[in-house]
Amino acid sequence: MSPVVPVLARARRLRTRAVVTSTVPSRVDAAVLARAFRAAPRRPLTHLVLAAPGSGNIGDQALTEALLENTDGPATLVLTGAGAPGLPAELAARVTPLALPELVYGTGPAHREDVAALGRALAGAAHLSVIGADVMDGRYSLPASVRRSSLAATASRLGVDTRVVGFSWSDRARTAARRSLADAGAAGVRLLLRDPVSAERARRDGIGPVEETADVVFAARTTDPSAADRLLAGVTAPVALVNVSGLIGGRLDQTAEYATVVEALRERGLHVLLVPHVARPGTDDVAACTAVAERVGAPVVPDLLTPAQVRGLTARATVTVTGRMHLAVMSLLHGVPAVTLATQGKVEGLMRLVGVPELCVEPGPGMGDAVVGVLDRVLPAGSPARAAVRAALPGVVALARRNVEGLAAPVPAGRAA
Incomplete structure (x- = not known):
């Protein structure tokens, strides 16, 4: 050049x-x-x-x-x-x-x-x-x-x-x-x-x-189990959803870090499914997730799902690890702890809102070990993190609905305005 x-x-x-x-x-x-x-x-x-x-x-x-x-x-x-x-x-x-x-x-x-x-x-x-x-x-x-x-x-x-x-x-x-x-x-x-x-x-x-x-996605009203039924057919182990962000991958080699996370989840008895959330040139999660899948042999969702299908997956999950905030939101909506890599300064506020700031991890060298440390604290069914998310969720959903307060239906066509 x-x-x-x-x-x-x-x-x-x-x-x-x-x-x-x-x-x-x-x-x-x-x-x-x-x-x-x-x-x-x-x-x-x-x-x-x-x-x-x-x-x-x-x-x-x-x-x-x-x-x-x-x-x-x-x-x-x-x-x-x-x-x-x-x-x-x-x-x-x-x-x-x-x-x-x-x-x-x-x-x-x-x-x-x-x-x-x-x-x-x-x-x-x-x-x-x-x-x-x-x-x-x-x-x-x-x-x-x-x-x-x-x-x-x-x-x-x-x-x-x-x-x-x-x-x-x-x-x-x-x-x-x-x-x-x-x-x-x-x-x-x-x-x-x-x-x-x-x-x-x-x-x-x-x-x-x-x-x-709160993020308006906390007010989402639909869940579609079809993709979960297909992708998790025959799976009896608890499920971990893992997203590898192409945005973070643009400045950090994540493959080895995520291999550490996937191996740790498997050692703890979880079935790992890699879930891309964005498919755009330059920030493509599909390529980033595929690179990790090739390294560790984990299944990867081949195409982007609909939001309702993602919520169908998160409803089946035990834990989520993600570089994309809205996969975290849709996990937390079902009471599922989501260990989330912080980008653009937007994750810290989300985790304060649900009362579990430790779910926010800074991306960088060694982040795989940091994520595993958080996972060991949140995985137990009775962990304080799970209790905090469940306790915060009704209030967070109510906050999300404030986004639409006052949005009365417009006058239908054919009636006087």
Whole structure:
């Protein structure tokens, strides 16, 4: 690679950051959105949901489905990434997809066209819910974080009931993302943080008002045992679900560490099933899980499951080890301890919420032995960790349902608004 290429890439990143920080793009977006909104017929009949980034991620899919499961009436799902989620039939029957691929990540005329399309859709919406997840603090994509916040702020100023649903906040949030989210809060957007650590960080950054909730996936209402029946047919031993994160694998050779974990679980009499949670270029769990499977000879789920099928697996598990937070959430939802590798500062708050901070392990050399040490404390049926999770769960589910408070079903078509 030419030494000029990294320099040019860095220059582009700095230029993009400078433009975003200037707030000029946000002001242009606000003007385009407002103009399209005011020109369209105003009859709020739907719930507009700005989905998490895209397909290939069970966690993103689980967030979208859990939100929709806990509301009723017609909904419009705004898709900003590649591919459309395959919603369960009962949701697909009342959810209309709206593909706006340039809305969050695009530039130029195509981006402005998608902003205008969002404005027209807002004119027919009673509510706007932005699924915040871990994409609001600018750590993954600063322009995308700023756009989500600024679009939400404009929608609220136009009179649409707007919220950012259960999301994390980093202790290293980018300045422009922080300012944009603070502006959204000042505009009346409900900021629903999904754990107490994130809420503390947001308040410390001058963002408010914030409301403490839990991840909306804790409010999921469906479980599908079909994959568990197939993958665990004939298994009589207790089951351990193990996820190997392709995201963590991008900066750490995990294979030997996970081999230590799998061997320890087997020595303790557990059947190990390797479960990928994300299948995207550059962060692919399927490849990461397969590498461990080839090393230790454990079975691996060959394709991504649906969120309900994952919950069917976690309902059969005794323990989970994961590098992906939403596999932890769906395990904890069934009272199953989930030893979770900390990424992006979002796991610490989750484990404080369920009262078992020791389930959070920092990824790095030697993490295999660290995970085994935690497993030995949580595996016994009467362990304090299991008792703590069971005791905390009803309160956590109630917090998760705060994400959907006030989302009354829009007026059905054919009735006066």
